[in-house]
Amino acid sequence: MRKKLKITFLTIMSFVLLLLTLLSIQYTPIYVYRLITMNIADVYDYKNFENHKIQGAESTNTFIFKPKEKYIESLFGELVTKTGFNSFQEWAIESQTTALIVIQRDTIVYEKYFNGFSRDSYFHSQSVAKSFISFLIGAAIDDGLIKSIDDPITNYIPELLERDSSFQKITIKDLLEMRSGLEYNTSHIPFTNIHSPWHDEAVGYYHPNVRRLLLENVGIASEPGKSFQYSNYNTSYLGLILERATKLTVSNYLEKKLWSKIMEYDALFSIDSQESNFEYMPSRLIARAIDYARFGQLMLKEGNWNGNQIISKDWVLESTRENKLISRDIYPKWFGRGEKRIYYSYQWWGHVNEDGSFHFYANGNLGQNIYIIPKKETVIVHCGNSLQYYSSDFDLWDVALQLN
Numbered sequence: 001m002r003k004k005l006k007i008t009f010l011t012i013m014s015f016v017l018l019l020l021t022l023l024s025i026q027y028t029p030i031y032v033y034r035l036i037t038m039n040i041a042d043v044y045d046y047k048n049f050e051n052h053k054i055q056g057a058e059s060t061n062t063f064i065f066k067p068k069e070k071y072i073e074s075l076f077g078e079l080v081t082k083t084g085f086n087s088f089q090e091w092a093i094e095s096q097t098t099a100l101i102v103i104q105r106d107t108i109v110y111e112k113y114f115n116g117f118s119r120d121s122y123f124h125s126q127s128v129a130k131s132f133i134s135f136l137i138g139a140a141i142d143d144g145l146i147k148s149i150d151d152p153i154t155n156y157i158p159e160l161l162e163r164d165s166s167f168q169k170i171t172i173k174d175l176l177e178m179r180s181g182l183e184y185n186t187s188h189i190p191f192t193n194i195h196s197p198w199h200d201e202a203v204g205y206y207h208p209n210v211r212r213l214l215l216e217n218v219g220i221a222s223e224p225g226k227s228f229q230y231s232n233y234n235t236s237y238l239g240l241i242l243e244r245a246t247k248l249t250v251s252n253y254l255e256k257k258l259w260s261k262i263m264e265y266d267a268l269f270s271i272d273s274q275e276s277n278f279e280y281m282p283s284r285l286i287a288r289a290i291d292y293a294r295f296g297q298l299m300l301k302e303g304n305w306n307g308n309q310i311i312s313k314d315w316v317l318e319s320t321r322e323n324k325l326i327s328r329d330i331y332p333k334w335f336g337r338g339e340k341r342i343y344y345s346y347q348w349w350g351h352v353n354e355d356g357s358f359h360f361y362a363n364g365n366l367g368q369n370i371y372i373i374p375k376k377e378t379v380i381v382h383c384g385n386s387l388q389y390y391s392s393d394f395d396l397w398d399v400a401l402q403l404n
Contacts, residue, residue, distance in 0.1 A: 034206035043124035043385045046286045049270040052251040056263040064107045072102050072110040075399045083389040095389035099289035101381040122286045123383045126364025129285035130235045134347035138315030139257040145245040149173040156241040166220050174224040175234040176346035181222040184231040204232045208273035228330045232282035239281030250279045262305050263291045289383050296370040296379035319346035320360040351397050363393050371396045
């Protein structure tokens, strides 16, 4: 019996070692080390990477503060009850909420921090970062550095043609709308909900040279424009295009076009490695929650900040509104097909309500949201570290509908 157990153990270990060796060859030993030691992404991951610093403005406005704490917390009452808690405070703690900010008609009506976080804390954006990359594409068009979103991506990354001439069919707009047709492995370990080691979300997140990955490894699965596939590679290619067009790192361009103009605090952008020095565009922007709210306020005001047009109004409208010319059939069924539905624009999500009004939002894993309600002149920022008791944008959709 012991001999059989020993043989079984040795067989399993041999298989694991072989797998790790193959992964190291394909994705580098650093990737394997990060995958093992960091495992599932969380909001503290930026501490495990080198970071570029982004400077805030020398001076910027402060919001009027007129708290309506009981009222705002009452809007979460149904969620608190549904998740089995006795109070908003209990829900906030157990849901691992770290920040909740509500700005309504230019006034902060709610700003609280939980679970050891404060206004000075860094908050991991997760995929909220994608909406900042979208902003920068608009800024580069305003600056004349990118001609049009209809440009083929090979105008900026011609090396891709050497691998596959079909890359010239993919436009910047295809990347923005997640309709590029790029290959994106979404496999899981059998009988679990855990990403496989070759799941592209993990590969892109932990790889020490994402630029090389984009140039040499990412392939094309289908014709662009024909289907929707939420893929981090789309945003990474947008970042590479920004690098080529601006001749700056994305963090430097973000500082120049946004942070140094309106933001109160500095921020960070994690890179894949010192050698590659490429920011991880889809999800590793790190900032203060109040500055996420400032970004939301800028977008609510259609790019205008106290009389200064930071980004063109046309870009804000185009990048955040629903494109009704796109067939709903390309989206998953959970997007909805009726009057109340979800849409995806240029790295921004949106909700359409039965009365025809809409909300748009930046959305990130583990409960990161910048949720904008134009009709009610409101911005809601939620940050957290879990989705166990908070279903992110769906819960804020319910809150937004109740808001006066």
